[in-house]
Amino acid sequence: MDNSSASHVLFLLWFFAATFSCCKGNSNVSCNEKEKQALLIFKRGLTNSGNTLSSWSDQADCCRWEGVLCDNKTGRVRELHVGNLNLHGEISHFLLELEYLNYLDLSFSNFNCTRIPSFLGSMASLRHLALFGFCGLIPHQLGNLSSLHYLDVGYNSGLYVDSLHWMSSLSSMKHLDMSFVDLHAAPDWLQIMSRLPSLSELHMQNCQLDSLNPSLGFVNFTSLLVLDLSGNLFNHEIPNWLISNISLEILELVKNHLTGNIPESIGQLKHLKVLDLQINSFSGPIPSSLGNLSFMGELILNDNQLNGTFPKSLALLSNLNYLAIGDNFLAGSLDEVLFTKFSKLKVLDVSQTSLFFNVNSNWVPPFQLEFADMSFCKIGPSFPEWLKTQRSLKILLMSMSGILGKAPSWFWNWTSNVYTIDLSGNHIEGDVSDILLNSMILNLKSNHLKGQLPHLSANVKVLNIANNSFSGSISTFLCHEVNRRNKLEVLDASNNLLSGELSDCWRYWSSLIHLNLGSNNLSSRIPYSMESLVVLKALRLNNNSIFGDIPSSLQKCSNLTLIDIGENHFSMTIPLWIGKMPSLDILRLRSSGFKGHIPLQICQLSSLRILDLAENNLSGPIPKCLNLINAMAMRPNSANGYVRESFSNFSPYFDSLMLVPKGVVLEYEGNGNLGLVSIIDLSNNNLSGSIPIEISFLSELHLLNLSRNHLMGKIPEKIGTMKELESVDLSQNRLSGEIPPSMSNLTFLGYLDLSYNNFSGRIPSSTQL
Numbered sequence: 001m002d003n004s005s006a007s008h009v010l011f012l013l014w015f016f017a018a019t020f021s022c023c024k025g026n027s028n029v030s031c032n033e034k035e036k037q038a039l040l041i042f043k044r045g046l047t048n049s050g051n052t053l054s055s056w057s058d059q060a061d062c063c064r065w066e067g068v069l070c071d072n073k074t075g076r077v078r079e080l081h082v083g084n085l086n087l088h089g090e091i092s093h094f095l096l097e098l099e100y101l102n103y104l105d106l107s108f109s110n111f112n113c114t115r116i117p118s119f120l121g122s123m124a125s126l127r128h129l130a131l132f133g134f135c136g137l138i139p140h141q142l143g144n145l146s147s148l149h150y151l152d153v154g155y156n157s158g159l160y161v162d163s164l165h166w167m168s169s170l171s172s173m174k175h176l177d178m179s180f181v182d183l184h185a186a187p188d189w190l191q192i193m194s195r196l197p198s199l200s201e202l203h204m205q206n207c208q209l210d211s212l213n214p215s216l217g218f219v220n221f222t223s224l225l226v227l228d229l230s231g232n233l234f235n236h237e238i239p240n241w242l243i244s245n246i247s248l249e250i251l252e253l254v255k256n257h258l259t260g261n262i263p264e265s266i267g268q269l270k271h272l273k274v275l276d277l278q279i280n281s282f283s284g285p286i287p288s289s290l291g292n293l294s295f296m297g298e299l300i301l302n303d304n305q306l307n308g309t310f311p312k313s314l315a316l317l318s319n320l321n322y323l324a325i326g327d328n329f330l331a332g333s334l335d336e337v338l339f340t341k342f343s344k345l346k347v348l349d350v351s352q353t354s355l356f357f358n359v360n361s362n363w364v365p366p367f368q369l370e371f372a373d374m375s376f377c378k379i380g381p382s383f384p385e386w387l388k389t390q391r392s393l394k395i396l397l398m399s400m401s402g403i404l405g406k407a408p409s410w411f412w413n414w415t416s417n418v419y420t421i422d423l424s425g426n427h428i429e430g431d432v433s434d435i436l437l438n439s440m441i442l443n444l445k446s447n448h449l450k451g452q453l454p455h456l457s458a459n460v461k462v463l464n465i466a467n468n469s470f471s472g473s474i475s476t477f478l479c480h481e482v483n484r485r486n487k488l489e490v491l492d493a494s495n496n497l498l499s500g501e502l503s504d505c506w507r508y509w510s511s512l513i514h515l516n517l518g519s520n521n522l523s524s525r526i527p528y529s530m531e532s533l534v535v536l537k538a539l540r541l542n543n544n545s546i547f548g549d550i551p552s553s554l555q556k557c558s559n560l561t562l563i564d565i566g567e568n569h570f571s572m573t574i575p576l577w578i579g580k581m582p583s584l585d586i587l588r589l590r591s592s593g594f595k596g597h598i599p600l601q602i603c604q605l606s607s608l609r610i611l612d613l614a615e616n617n618l619s620g621p622i623p624k625c626l627n628l629i630n631a632m633a634m635r636p637n638s639a640n641g642y643v644r645e646s647f648s649n650f651s652p653y654f655d656s657l658m659l660v661p662k663g664v665v666l667e668y669e670g671n672g673n674l675g676l677v678s679i680i681d682l683s684n685n686n687l688s689g690s691i692p693i694e695i696s697f698l699s700e701l702h703l704l705n706l707s708r709n710h711l712m713g714k715i716p717e718k719i720g721t722m723k724e725l726e727s728v729d730l731s732q733n734r735l736s737g738e739i740p741p742s743m744s745n746l747t748f749l750g751y752l753d754l755s756y757n758n759f760s761g762r763i764p765s766s767t768q769l
């Protein structure tokens with residue numbers, strides 16, 4: 001609609017309004033008809049308005065529509081609160097008809113990444129404007145909104161500015177949120193913001209800003225209370241202007257690259273309640289002047305390079321509820337007296353420091369913590385008895401903290417109200433056979449716990465008790481009546497002394513996603529009933545004494561991405577149905593007595609990245625069809641690849657796998673290289689025939705080990721196209737002929753063993769070989 005026809009319609013609307021607008025009976029203010037018609041046109045521009053704006057009907061008084069607020073004297077629309085209605089579509093410029101509109105909230109909408117309409121700049125009465133779901137350049141016209149107090153364009157992913165000069169005229173601005181707007185084209189942002197005399201809240205998180213202008217001595221931010229500049233690119237010291245003459249209450253500079261000391265002068269920010277400087281490169285001591293900041297509630301300094309001790313002056317901070325100083329080079333003792341005034345403390349993070357608690361065993365702290373992270377610091381050797389007094393704790397992280405000996409008798413019962421517990425990598429002893437565990441996430445890995453496996457309530461989701469000394473029969477645990485209600489998703493009991501059979505109680509464990517019973521003394525068949533594990537993604541039974549068949553019922557576990565049943569005694573052929581596991585990413589059958597040919601069906605596993613069939617009695621040729629394994633032949637798209645699940649931000653669980661990349665056994669971690677590497681290891685079998693030339697199509701393969709077989713013939717000419725190869729071992733075969741010149745193209749090759757073959761000619765030269 002062009003301008004002239006728009007004004008024509010507007011005239012008609014006005015005429016209609018002026019002529020027929022009349023009172024709605026019982027109320028003495030009713031909406032202005034012209035504004036009502038404008039709102040109805042606005043509604044028509046929205047695609048989902050039928051549901052969300054159902055109260056906006058022509059029959060009803062528009063002052064009674066949802067989200068519409070009228071002036072109670074004049075009946076003119078003053079406020080539109082439609083932010084939570086998830087509007088889609090187009091914003092009609094008929095909104096301009098709402099001459100007295102001072103509040104427009106379009107947050108939580110989705111305008112399909114269109115540009116912010118520039119006509120909004122003509123809505124001269126606007127005081128409050130919140131926009132969401134837009135992209136592109138923020139129109140300069142918004143600079144005409146001289147009454148604007150509140151502007152929120154934050155968290156729009158595709159907005160940017162070419163300058164901020166147009167903002168200088170927004171002299172009433174109090175609250176400005178431009179988080180995630182790309183502001184890199186406005187290096188003078190600071191000067192412009194400081195000219196907004198009433199500005200009290202400034203949020204510019206993740207705006208690609210690269211400097212806080214440390215050379216400016218003074219910036220006139222006298223009204224500023226909240227400053228959030230997290231996630232930018234600052235890589236210098238804290239500038240002086242930030243500290244002097246500002247009455248800040250909240251300062252957030254999280255996740256920049258700020259350096260130098262935290263200045264002692266920070267104690268001048270007397271009103272400070274929240275100081276969040278985590279994830280930067282600050283060094284030197286924690287300034288003792290912080291003890292002057294009596295309003296301080298949240299002091300967050302973790303993930304820096306601070307050193308020295310915890311200043312005694314900070315004991316004065318009686319309002320402190322959040323103290324995070326972990327992941328620094330801090331050292332020294334935390335004495336009881338330090339905590340005397342911390343009665344409000346709820347969050348404590350001292351992890352990855354050399355701080356230690358110097359407290360009596362009968363210490364009753366004044367606080368009730370909800371979160372405690374004391375991982376990788378010196379808590380032990382004795383168990384922290386004071387934890388017993390903590391009745392609100394939800395998350396306790398205390399891995400690798402040097403605790404020795406038996407957990408006190410109250411401990412296991414006490415854990416039942418804690419959701420997440422990580423005590424891994426200590427030296428905790430004891431028999432927990434009769435304990436009923438109730439925490440959602442329990443990581444007790446690498447301790448000295450013994451006895452039968454504990455009992456589980458239906459609340460437990462993750463149980464990691466790997467690398468302890470649990471013994472007894474696994475079937476007692478699997479079939480125990482108490483455990484039948486479990487909803488366990490992760491069970492890692494690997495590296496223990498468990499024995500017995502994988503009995504037929506798997507129907508009680510159908511929530512399992514990751515099962516690891518590797519490196520125990522299990523002596524069992526794989527029961528048919530494991531088909532109950534329909535959501536299982538990772539099955540690890542390696543390094544036991546498992547024998548017999550792999551039941552075809554395992555096909556029902558169609559989400560399996562990782563199968564590791566290596567180091568067992570199967571003495572059978574590789575089942576053909578394995579080719580029908582659609583998600584299989586990792587197959588490890590190493591050293592398990594498999595015989596017969598490698599089935600061609602293996603080539604149907606298009607997601608396969610790790611194939612380890614080494615140290616078996618496999619004979620016959622290497623399948624020519626290996627080039628069909630997409631994950632090895634093509635750059636993997638993000639959809640495939642090993643699922644790196646974590647289950648929790650705190651104490652995440654990842655699968656790991658033992659592989660032999662370059663003649664050495666290495667553990668590959670699910671949160672690291674396991675998700676990145678691609679391997680074929682067929683070494684130490686009786687494979688014969690030649691190396692199929694199709695193998696050179698596997699351009700994403702990192703490690704190839706075909707050593708100790710009876711392979712004959714030449715190395716494929718085009719091996720040089722396998723450009724990701726890091727390690728090649730073809731030793732101890734009967735290969736012959738020349739080493740292909742294309743090998744000199746393998747720029748990542750760091751390990752090559754061609755010994756004990758019958759090659760002729762010279763080794764091609766290259767930087768790597």
Ligand SMILES: *[C@@H]1O[C@H](CO)[C@@H](O)[C@H](O)[C@H]1NC(C)=O
Nearest residue numbers: 026027028029030072073074
């Ligand atoms: C509107 O109604 C209020 C009470 O509801 C009354 O006090 C006021 O006088 C009325 N105004 C007009 C203009 O009728």
Ligand SMILES: *[C@@H]1O[C@H](CO)[C@@H](O)[C@H](O)[C@H]1NC(C)=O
Nearest residue numbers: 029069070071072073074078
């Ligand atoms: C009209 O609104 C003002 C402020 O919005 C309020 O203070 C006043 O009480 C209201 N008057 C009536 C009659 O509702």
Ligand SMILES: *[C@@H]1O[C@H](CO)[C@@H](O)[C@H](O)[C@H]1NC(C)=O
Nearest residue numbers: 047088089090111112113114
């Ligand atoms: C959103 O924009 C895209 C591309 O401009 C268009 O194809 C699509 O139809 C739009 N969707 C809606 C709901 O308007």
Ligand SMILES: *[C@@H]1O[C@H](CO)[C@@H](O)[C@H](O)[C@H]1NC(C)=O
Nearest residue numbers: 121122140141142143144166
């Ligand atoms: C609004 O702003 C634009 C650009 O900043 C300017 O050209 C225009 O004259 C202004 N309009 C009004 C009505 O102030």
Ligand SMILES: *[C@@H]1O[C@H](CO)[C@@H](O)[C@H](O)[C@H]1NC(C)=O
Nearest residue numbers: 195196197198220221222223
């Ligand atoms: C700082 O800004 C305030 C408010 O705009 C003003 O009154 C004051 O004069 C300014 N001070 C300086 C030194 O510019």
Ligand SMILES: *[C@@H]1O[C@H](CO)[C@@H](O)[C@H](O)[C@H]1NC(C)=O
Nearest residue numbers: 218220222243244245246268
């Ligand atoms: C800023 O604070 C310093 C003291 O920290 C004072 O000397 C100076 O006058 C102040 N400047 C302004 C403009 O308020």
Ligand SMILES: *[C@@H]1O[C@H](CO)[C@@H](O)[C@H](O)[C@H]1NC(C)=O
Nearest residue numbers: 267287288289290291292313
């Ligand atoms: C602030 O703290 C420092 C160091 O703790 C101290 O020397 C100074 O006197 C304190 N200043 C005020 C105003 O309390």
Ligand SMILES: *[C@@H]1O[C@H](CO)[C@@H](O)[C@H](O)[C@H]1NC(C)=O
Nearest residue numbers: 283284285305306307308309
């Ligand atoms: C802290 O680190 C600095 C170097 O960044 C060093 O000069 C200083 O001696 C260290 N202080 C302590 C107490 O270790």
Ligand SMILES: *[C@@H]1O[C@H](CO)[C@@H](O)[C@H](O)[C@H]1NC(C)=O
Nearest residue numbers: 409410411412413414416417
């Ligand atoms: C464990 O706690 C329950 C209540 O949560 C209590 O009834 C029971 O006596 C406690 N057991 C031990 C051994 O302390």
Ligand SMILES: *[C@@H]1O[C@H](CO)[C@@H](O)[C@H](O)[C@H]1NC(C)=O
Nearest residue numbers: 426427445446447448467495
């Ligand atoms: C098992 O625990 C011991 C200490 O109990 C530790 O030294 C070892 O590294 C752990 N092994 C693994 C694989 O985590």
Ligand SMILES: *[C@@H]1O[C@H](CO)[C@@H](O)[C@H](O)[C@H]1NC(C)=O
Nearest residue numbers: 534535536556557558559560
């Ligand atoms: C496999 O996983 C997907 C998503 O992770 C899930 O939607 C599906 O239900 C799972 N399959 C089975 C058989 O549970």
Ligand SMILES: *[C@@H]1O[C@H](CO)[C@@H](O)[C@H](O)[C@H]1NC(C)=O
Nearest residue numbers: 720721740741742743744745
């Ligand atoms: C190495 O790679 C280049 C480019 O892919 C190719 O032109 C060249 O022939 C290769 N060299 C050998 C010896 O195969």
